[in-house]
Amino acid sequence: MMMNPVLSRELRERMRTGRAFVVVGIFLSLLTLTAYLVYQGSTTTGDISADLARQTRLGRDLYEWVLFVMLALVLFFVPALTAGAIAGERERQTLLPLQVTLLRPRSILVGKVLAGSSFMLLLLFASLPVMMVAYLLGGIRPLDGLKGVGIICVIAILLTLMVTALSALTRRVQTATLLAYGFTALLVLLGPLLYLTMSVADGSEGNDVENPPALLLALNPITIVADAAAGDNTSNSGFSSNNPLEWARSGVIKAKSLNDDSWFAWFPDDNFRAQFRVEGKDDGFPAWALGVVGLADLAALLSFLAVRRLRTPAETER
Amino acid sequence: MTSTTDTTTIEILPTEPTDTTETTAADASVAVRATQLSKRYGNLLAVNGLDLTVPRGSIFGLIGPNGAGKSTTFAMMSSLLLPTSGRIVVMGADPSRKPRTVRRRMGYMPDNLGVYDNLRVDEYLEFFAASYGIARTEWTDLVDGLLELVDLSVKRTAMVNSLSRGMKQRLSLARALVHDPELLVLDEPASGLDPRARVELRELLKTLNGMGKTIIISSHILSELEEMCTDVAIMEAGKLLAAGPPRQILERLGGARNVRVRFANGASEAFSVADDAEQSALLRRLVVEEGRDVVEFVEESGGLEQLFMSLTEGIVQ
Numbered sequence: 001m002m003m004n005p006v007l008s009r010e011l012r013e014r015m016r017t018g019r020a021f022v023v024v025g026i027f028l029s030l031l032t033l034t035a036y037l038v039y040q041g042s043t044t045t046g047d048i049s050a051d052l053a054r055q056t057r058l059g060r061d062l063y064e065w066v067l068f069v070m071l072a073l074v075l076f077f078v079p080a081l082t083a084g085a086i087a088g089e090r091e092r093q094t095l096l097p098l099q100v101t102l103l104r105p106r107s108i109l110v111g112k113v114l115a116g117s118s119f120m121l122l123l124l125f126a127s128l129p130v131m132m133v134a135y136l137l138g139g140i141r142p143l144d145g146l147k148g149v150g151i152i153c154v155i156a157i158l159l160t161l162m163v164t165a166l167s168a169l170t171r172r173v174q175t176a177t178l179l180a181y182g183f184t185a186l187l188v189l190l191g192p193l194l195y196l197t198m199s200v201a202d203g204s205e206g207n208d209v210e211n212p213p214a215l216l217l218a219l220n221p222i223t224i225v226a227d228a229a230a231g232d233n234t235s236n237s238g239f240s241s242n243n244p245l246e247w248a249r250s251g252v253i254k255a256k257s258l259n260d261d262s263w264f265a266w267f268p269d270d271n272f273r274a275q276f277r278v279e280g281k282d283d284g285f286p287a288w289a290l291g292v293v294g295l296a297d298l299a300a301l302l303s304f305l306a307v308r309r310l311r312t313p314a315e316t317e318r
Numbered sequence: 319m320t321s322t323t324d325t326t327t328i329e330i331l332p333t334e335p336t337d338t339t340e341t342t343a344a345d346a347s348v349a350v351r352a353t354q355l356s357k358r359y360g361n362l363l364a365v366n367g368l369d370l371t372v373p374r375g376s377i378f379g380l381i382g383p384n385g386a387g388k389s390t391t392f393a394m395m396s397s398l399l400l401p402t403s404g405r406i407v408v409m410g411a412d413p414s415r416k417p418r419t420v421r422r423r424m425g426y427m428p429d430n431l432g433v434y435d436n437l438r439v440d441e442y443l444e445f446f447a448a449s450y451g452i453a454r455t456e457w458t459d460l461v462d463g464l465l466e467l468v469d470l471s472v473k474r475t476a477m478v479n480s481l482s483r484g485m486k487q488r489l490s491l492a493r494a495l496v497h498d499p500e501l502l503v504l505d506e507p508a509s510g511l512d513p514r515a516r517v518e519l520r521e522l523l524k525t526l527n528g529m530g531k532t533i534i535i536s537s538h539i540l541s542e543l544e545e546m547c548t549d550v551a552i553m554e555a556g557k558l559l560a561a562g563p564p565r566q567i568l569e570r571l572g573g574a575r576n577v578r579v580r581f582a583n584g585a586s587e588a589f590s591v592a593d594d595a596e597q598s599a600l601l602r603r604l605v606v607e608e609g610r611d612v613v614e615f616v617e618e619s620g621g622l623e624q625l626f627m628s629l630t631e632g633i634v635q
């Protein structure tokens with residue numbers, strides 16, 4: 001079995017430019033800065049070492065903040081780094097020579113996606129040390145930490161696939177970049193916005209079937225991470241955390257209290273919010289897994305279109 | 319007269335219902351055959367009912383003004399573009415139905431030279447070797463041989479984007495040769511080259527032809543094609559105007575040639591002749607019958623150039 005030629009070429013090119021190291025540098029400094037700010041914000045309010053519960057809460061907060069910033073960086077960097085993957089080859093006129101070789105369209109796509117996501121994975125591995133700090137503070141179990149980073153890896157890979165596929169559907173890097181950012185923004189904002197407009201339109205605020213389905217919120221990268229990261233360590237801390245993932249969870253819980261239509265389980269591991277669990281109903285498919293499957297379906301659809309677009313001979317030159 | 323019989327057979331074959339586009343005995347002498355090939359872009363017929371036969375082992379020149387449809391024809395030949403109607407058979411296979419068979423047998427050099435930014439010359443060729451499924455163990459020898467052939471050995475570890483245009487062109491040609499194809503389709507390979515590089519390219523193409531490869535080349539540099547090509551086709555606005563060996567086209571279309579004669583006394587005179595017979599008669603008359611001291615007897619270059627100018631009308635689609 002030969003290594004995908006596109007992948008090995010891409011890796012070679014990327015490592016040579018040094019851009020990779022710059023991006024890893026930015027990624028790490030932002031994560032470190034986040035950890036520092038969360039830590040600072042917490043220690044100024046009292047002597048932390050005296051209070052184990054508070055320390056645990058700090059660890060938890062730190063973990064969730066870092067996860068959130070990692071996700072934000074993924075959502076920002078994936079379009080920036082992969083939007084030009086195939087549109088760029090078209091623009092530089094390097095695609096035609098490739099299309100007359102024996103390389104299949106799906107190999108071109110797979111090579112690009114592997115190159116893009118291996119780079120994202122490198123970034124995520126580089127950020128593991130920051131995660132260690134949260135673990136040492138006692139906020140998370142090692143498995144929670146891995147689960148959080150793992151789910152971000154999965155989102156990074158799926159987003160890379162979707163953005164690369166969009167890149168195959170466009171001619172110019174500029175168009176591809178706009179499309180990639182627009183698409184990513186929709187992925188994050190469309191569900192909540194639809195949900196909000198639908199609930200405003202409904203207005204009754206009661207637990208009735210008129211309320212928009214909570215499913216709208218499940219496909220969202222932020223709620224996927226929030227759901228997957230919800231561990232049981234918050235249960236005995238007695239303090240509520242304060243971070244974006246927590247805000248996302250509160251939003252979901254509110255939505256769920258208005259219309260408990262989800263046939264899948266939100267926050268299955270979270271003892272603290274066991275009150276929201278309906279016996280026998282919330283033991284189903286975890287919400288984050290549902291979200292991942294949804295994103296994977298979307299990615300599969302886009303890849304199908306991309307491969308079709310890359311296939312030659314075609315009606316017009318591609 | 320066997321060749322005539324062959325031709326007749328070939329002309330009949332495509333209309334037979336049993337025809338499968340796969341290699342037939344008659345195809346053995348034909349590298350590319352286009353039959354009523356057309357390509358439509360919206361309202362524009364970029365290629366319009368083109369009938370073309372490229373003999374195996376030939377250097378075939380496709381000549382035409384800008385927008386004539388040369389690149390479009392090449393893209394259909396190279397399994398990149400589907401014809402709107404008509405058909406084309408390349409090395410015995412239909413690029414629309416068996417693109418991979420065609421790709422194995424054909425090397426294509428597009429008119430645009432896209433190169434990667436951060437790749438070395440040898441890595442560039444290795445990448446394409448990999449894309450053609452050539453085993454890694456063969457890469458070093460392959461790259462050595464190709465760089466030697468296109469005279470780029472000294473640039474082996476240079477960055478691709480640091481090469482001059484002429485070097486990029488030669489690298490592009492080397493890339494088209496990576497899988498040792500029997501047929502080379504080169505879209506304006508000489509554009510942007512300086513005179514020396516052009517001569518070198520011509521020599522290189524002759525070498526490749528000597529190795530048994532059929533070469534199809536498009537160009538605006540007509541005098542060059544005339545000297546190098548065994549066959550040419552002239553097209554304009556998607557239509558074929560003339561095809562055949564350059565000499566034969568010139569004669570058939572009655573394109574007058576100019577012969578410039580310089581005499582020992584320094585005088586120089588121009589004569590117009592119709593064909594080879596007339597040209598040799600002229601020489602005989604001057605030297606033998608009139609006994610003049612001829613020091614130089616040259617056919618003016620640009621025979622095709624003139625023919626081209628008289629054939630094409632500058633139609634812009």
Ligand SMILES: Nc1ncnc2c1ncn2[C@@H]1O[C@H](COP(=O)(O)OP(=O)(O)OP(=O)(O)O)[C@@H](O)[C@H]1O
Nearest residue numbers: 316317359364383384385386387388389390391635
């Ligand atoms: N993708 C396309 N969409 C629409 N029209 C096209 C497309 N590609 C080519 N054409 C048109 O088809 C015609 C033939 O173009 P083509 O590139 O084949 O000409 P050419 O003979 O190669 O010209 P040149 O000598 O300038 O390279 C032109 O009028 C061109 O505008």
Ligand SMILES: [Mg+2]
Nearest residue numbers: 388389429505
């Ligand atoms: Mg052209």
